[in-house]
Amino acid sequence: MKLKDEDKNSFSEAIDKLNEGLDVVIGLYNDAEEDKPLIVFDEEVMVAIEKAKQTIGEEAITKKINTIIKEVLSFLPDMEDSKEH
Numbered sequence: 497m498k499l500k501d502e503d504k505n506s507f508s509e510a511i512d513k514l515n516e517g518l519d520v521v522i523g524l525y526n527d528a529e530e531d532k533p534l535i536v537f538d539e540e541v542m543v544a545i546e547k548a549k550q551t552i553g554e555e556a557i558t559k560k561i562n563t564i565i566k567e568v569l570s571f572l573p574d575m576e577d578s579k580e581h
Contacts, residue, residue, distance in 0.1 A: 545557065545561070
C-alpha cells in the first residue's frame with residue numbers, strides 16, 4: 497500500500513495510541529486479583545436470600561445479614577487480644 501507522508505503520520509499516531517491503550521489494559525489485567533467470596537453459602541441459603549431480597553428488598557436484607565454476622569463474630573476474641581497470647 498502506498499501512503500503519503502501525512503497518511504503515514506496519521507497511521508503512526510493511531511498505532512501509538514493503540515499501543516498505549518493496550519499497555520493500560522495489560523496493566524489492569526496484571527494488577528487484577530481473583531474475586532473470591534468471603535463466605536460460600538449453601539444453595540438452600542442462597543435461595544432463601546434471593547427470596548428475601550425479592551420480598552423485602554436487597555438493601556434491607558444486606559443490612560440484616562451484616563447485623564447478624566457482626567453479632568455472631570462479636571463472640572470471637574479480638575484479633576489484637578489473640579496476638580498478645
